Amino acid sequence: MSTLHRQQSFQDEKNKGILYLVPTPIGNLEDMTFRAVRILKEADLIAAEDTRNSKKLCSYFDIHTPLVSHHEHNKEASTRDLIMRLTRGEKIALVSDAGMPCISDPGYELATACIREGIPVVPLPGANAALTALIASGIAPQPFTFYGFLPREKQEKRTALERLAKIPSTFILYEAPHRLKHTLQMMAEVLGERQISISRELTKKFEEFLRGTIREAVEWVENNEVRGEFCLIVEGSPETGEEDDDFWWTALSVKEHVEAYMQQKQLPAKEAIKLAAKDRKLPKREVYQIYHEL
Numbered sequence: 001m002s003t004l005h006r007q008q009s010f011q012d013e014k015n016k017g018i019l020y021l022v023p024t025p026i027g028n029l030e031d032m033t034f035r036a037v038r039i040l041k042e043a044d045l046i047a048a049e050d051t052r053n054s055k056k057l058c059s060y061f062d063i064h065t066p067l068v069s070h071h072e073h074n075k076e077a078s079t080r081d082l083i084m085r086l087t088r089g090e091k092i093a094l095v096s097d098a099g100m101p102c103i104s105d106p107g108y109e110l111a112t113a114c115i116r117e118g119i120p121v122v123p124l125p126g127a128n129a130a131l132t133a134l135i136a137s138g139i140a141p142q143p144f145t146f147y148g149f150l151p152r153e154k155q156e157k158r159t160a161l162e163r164l165a166k167i168p169s170t171f172i173l174y175e176a177p178h179r180l181k182h183t184l185q186m187m188a189e190v191l192g193e194r195q196i197s198i199s200r201e202l203t204k205k206f207e208e209f210l211r212g213t214i215r216e217a218v219e220w221v222e223n224n225e226v227r228g229e230f231c232l233i234v235e236g237s238p239e240t241g242e243e244d245d246d247f248w249w250t251a252l253s254v255k256e257h258v259e260a261y262m263q264q265k266q267l268p269a270k271e272a273i274k275l276a277a278k279d280r281k282l283p284k285r286e287v288y289q290i291y292h293e294l
Contacts, residue, residue, distance in 0.1 A: 005115065009122045017086035019114045020093045021101045023126025027203035029060055031127045037061050039124065043093040047082055049106050053097045070094065071106050079110045086119045100128045104148040104174055129202055129231050130172045137197035137233035138211055143169040145236075150175070150183060157183070161190040162251050166237055173232040180230055181221045187234070188214045189254050189290055192280040195235040200228035215286070249279055254290040 009018075020039050025031040040046060040063045047070035048054035054067055070078045082092055094101045094110060101107035114121050134141050145167055150157045164171050175183050187196075196217050198210040206228070210220060214234075249257045254276065261272035269291065277287040 005118075007120050009120050015089065016120065017089045018091050018120045018122055019082075019086060019111065020091065021107060021111065021121065021123040022093045022095050023100045023124060023128065024054075024057060024095050024098055025203065026098045026127045026129050026132070027201065027207075029057075031203060032057075032061065033124065033126055036124055036126055037063065040065055040093050040095075042091065044090040045082075045085065045092045047078070047092055047094045047110070049096045054095055057095075065093070070110065075106055075109055079113050082110060083113055083117060083119070086114065087117065098127070098129075100126070103128065103130070103146075127203070129174070129229075132202050133197065133199040133231035134170070134172060134233055136199070136209060137170075139170050139195055139197055139233050139235050141170065145169050145171040147171055148174050152179070154186075158186060158190060158253065161186060164234075165191050166250055168236045170236050171234050173234065175230045175232060177226045177228060177230065180226050181218075183232075184214065184218045184221050188218050188282075188286075191234070192282050197233040199231045199233075202231065249276070254280070254282075254287055258287065258291045 020043065022036050022039055023033075024036070040058070040061070043065050046054060046058070046063075046065050046067045048067050049069075049071050051067045051069050057063075058065070058067070068078070068082075070082065086092060094107050096105035096107065099105065102111060111121050130146055134144060145164070147160070147164065150160050150173060173183075191214060193213050193215060196212065196214050198217055199208070201207050208228075210217060249260065252260060257276040257279065258269065258272045261267055261275050262269060265272070265275075267275070273287050273291055274284055276282075276291075277284040280287070
């Protein structure tokens with residue numbers, strides 16, 4: 001007997017509870033779909049990441065559906081309450097502040113709880129920062145890996161980047177303005193010289209794309225005021241066809257890479273820096289500066 005769970009989203013739609021995952025604009029309100037407006041108007045309840053932001057959206061589109069909070073800090077209690085209402089047959093629309101629910105935003109736990117309870121989870125298509133940035137990046141759009149926000153702690157961030165460094169697909173990151181400089185500097189150290197596209201304020205009046213190499217992005221961030229939320233599209237690992245042994249250093253920092261050559265081959269720092277720079281396709285001067293922490 002198959003245990004595969006089957007959902008027929010719109011069978012007997014009027015007589016059962018449904019959780020709708022409703023995308024909201026990431027900037028430009030004209031990106032709201034007709035269907036999304038209709039669902040928000042027809043729902044019994046809107047569960048919102050921040051009711052203050054959602055009230056503005058509802059006011060703009062003349063939506064009068066009641067709002068409740070569903071965010072990172074109340075998601076356990078909120079999920080229980082929403083599941084109870086859904087089992088009574090209510091229609092609930094889940095929205096985040098901007099873009100797709102569940103993608104670097106609340107919603108995953110509620111959606112999985114509904115699936116466990118046999119409550120239909122119906123996604124609506126709509127605005128999403130990651131794909132919007134990807135298709136305008138000039139970097140291969142597929143395959144791609146979506147990562148989202150990197151860890152905040154320095155060593156955990158480095159570890160995450162070292163794992164991403166090995167994958168051949170384009171990958172997508174989100175980053176806050178106050179962390180962008182440090183993230184790009186660490187990316188230059190760990191990933192080497194790759195193509196990157198940085199987008200900010202997507203769909204808004206001051207939408208901007210910065211395309212070039214990671215080193216050029218570091219230079220930009222060090223010499224300009226950083227504002228807005230950022231989406232980073234990063235070129236995947238070059239496909240060289242070489243054996244994995246040739247990339248033994250990928251889990252090492254630049255300094256550890258240099259020191260490994262010094263120990264393994266009994267080389268002076270100058271020669272080890274040359275080899276590490278060649279491996280990482282970085283300028284020798286840059287590896288020298290990182291090694292000596294200038």
